[in-house]
Amino acid sequence: MSVNIHDIAYSLQNALNEHPDLKNLQSLYAQILADPNAKPLFSEFQNFQMTMQQKMMQGAQISPEESTQAQALMAKVSQNPLISNLMQAEQRMNLVIQDLNKIIMKPLEDLYSSLNR
Amino acid sequence: MSVNIHDIAYSLQNALNEHPDLKNLQSLYAQILADPNAKPLFSEFQNFQMTMQQKMMQGAQISPEESTQAQALMAKVSQNPLISNLMQAEQRMNLVIQDLNKIIMKPLEDLYSSLNR
Numbered sequence A, B: 001m002s003v004n005i006h007d008i009a010y011s012l013q014n015a016l017n018e019h020p021d022l023k024n025l026q027s028l029y030a031q032i033l034a035d036p037n038a039k040p041l042f043s044e045f046q047n048f049q050m051t052m053q054q055k056m057m058q059g060a061q062i063s064p065e066e067s068t069q070a071q072a073l074m075a076k077v078s079q080n081p082l083i084s085n086l087m088q089a090e091q092r093m094n095l096v097i098q099d100l101n102k103i104i105m106k107p108l109e110d111l112y113s114s115l116n117r
């Protein structure tokens, strides 16, 4: 069955590759990178996000100043329609992935939840 | 395509459910829970692991004492053949899942790696 399970995984890869939410995401990234207003704003946002993620992974606290800074940056970037659309597209893509993971991982989920009963 | 992608995900769920590595894992858990030597040892190990994971998630340091304690517990549990087999079975299952994830998530991996070039 090991060959079979990989074949199915590749079919899922193809379906994801053709998924309208992925196509939309690819298109929005391309538009942002080609847009002189959106591009630098998006870079600023990505850098800030990366810094915050590293802090969280290190278990560091987010300061009140950083929290205010994050809200201001969020307000600024979400006024750009391309970036605002991208954020919504990312959320939709995340829901698709979560959905797939929930379905695929059910056999393991069932095993581990039966152990905790 | 949204219906189709779910059908494929359910096929993958079925393939995972029939996967020999999952069957093996289910069987080992059942044997451990039915074994008067392995069961309490396994509980001790699980509790210790959970405590360590919580610490790491909180960003807390693991003390040298805890590290020594972890090694001693690891040595003790791995002498039990059922638990030792379970650990190997978990590793094999993890590799299967990692493998599937790598295949399925390639379209997103490709998108994000193209952005960082």
Ligand SMILES: [Ca+2]
Pocket (backbone or CB within 6 Å): A001, A002, A003, A004, A005, B015, B016, B018, B019, B020
């Ligand atoms: Ca299989």
Ligand SMILES: [Ca+2]
Pocket (backbone or CB within 6 Å): A015, A016, A018, A019, A020, B001, B002, B003, B004, B005
């Ligand atoms: Ca689809």
